[in-house]
Amino acid sequence: MEKAVRLNEDQIDDILGTLTHWRLKDGKLHRELRFADFSEAFAFMTRVALVAERMDHHPDWSNGYSKVTIDLMTHDAGGITRKDVDLARAIDRIAGSGGSAA
């Protein structure tokens, strides 16, 4: 697989303009989502897990009951790459299709 190249600050700024649910936190793409309950939250996580596995690129994430917190970076590249942006967009599509993400 092609090695992902770390994006520079200008590139990340441009991308954040289009990723409205995400912000930069500790050098990672960060999003927090709130669902109706644990079942809805974990159903969302399961869909994201399948996409992440298919992309061979995985989130750092946490869950407490109805809340899911996601941080994306490419550990190999030591920063944010196209892979993170692609995964962020995939996550947004899943969150949007469920209709319950805040």
Added chain:
Amino acid sequence: MEKAVRLNEDQIDDILGTLTHWRLKDGKLHRELRFADFSEAFAFMTRVALVAERMDHHPDWSNGYSKVTIDLMTHDAGGITRKDVDLARAIDRIAGSGGSAA
């Protein structure tokens, strides 16, 4: 459902003597597990999610690739209760049956 009663320090010390994979961290029961890869880690999480939902008691947890970190406390009670101990034991059974948890 019966409201869970917060355990005192002596009770928690006694329980930690029998929960060898767990320690006390920031007032919660804490365990870290390492799996072969993301697929194994998330498969474990899925089994724990089903048990948690059935128990109506849910973990605070995080995952990054093959690592899963779990913190258990009863938010309603402001501390550790029997529910946390029961969930910890259920998690240990799931981790043990998979054979890949470290």
